[in-house]
């Protein structure tokens with residue numbers, strides 16, 4: 001298992017349970033979607049633990065006191081399509097977040113990412129950015145996403161994944177030591193089509209019934 005300092009495995013009983021539902025080939029689309037939403041919620045709770053905060057003085061009904069607020073606006077960036085399966089869960093905890101989109105699909109022959117849609121907020125440097133994508137396989141799609149976000153000025157980025165594969169983790173943690181990566185599981189390998197093994201199959205197809 002990767003020992004990178006910027007990799008965090010979110011593997012408590014609840015996330016293991018959700019992941020078990022996602023991995024099972026018998027799970028129908030509706031249950032798969034629900035488990036993905038719930039896992040995203042758990043992962044956002046974990047990833048926000050390392051967000052910067054700022055103090056603020058307020059009054060409770062009794063006295064004046066100091067509280068903490070997350071120190072910037074948050075931008076959620078789902079990587080289309082599969083990342084959309086995590087968006088609702090993330091928005092449940094961060095309802096005021098801005099949402100940007102990265103449209104990428106892997107070429108079936110080469111497994112390299114092809115960009116087809118990008119829509120990010122202006123002034124990305126002001127935001128704390130959370131990238132949502134259930135699958136981190138070779139790391140090609142995530143690497144392209146992080147490069148784009150940094151090009152647009154993002155300075156604080158964390159990435160949330162249901163399943164990551166060792167080779168992809170090795171790549172993105174090495175290329176981006178300033179970014180934090182969260183995964184519910186790190187699987188050992190990729191098959192000849194660059195699918196994660198054991199993995200959960202094609203997350204986009206399972207979310208949207210396009211099997």
Ligand SMILES: O=P(O)(O)OC[C@H]1O[C@H](OP(=O)(O)OP(=O)(O)O)[C@H](O)[C@@H]1O
Pocket residue numbers: 079080081082083104105106107111113133134135136137138139140141142168194202203204205
């Ligand atoms: O680490 P990589 O090797 O780049 O693979 C991971 C990417 O593959 C999947 O998307 P896919 O291309 O299947 O698009 P989809 O979400 O539209 O199905 C997944 O959601 C990631 O974005």
Ligand SMILES: O=c1cc[nH]c(=O)[nH]1
Pocket residue numbers: 082135137194195196197199200201202203204
């Ligand atoms: O195993 C994999 C690899 C890439 N994308 C997926 O959806 N699943």
Ligand SMILES: [Mg+2]
Pocket residue numbers: 082202203204205
């Ligand atoms: Mg897919």
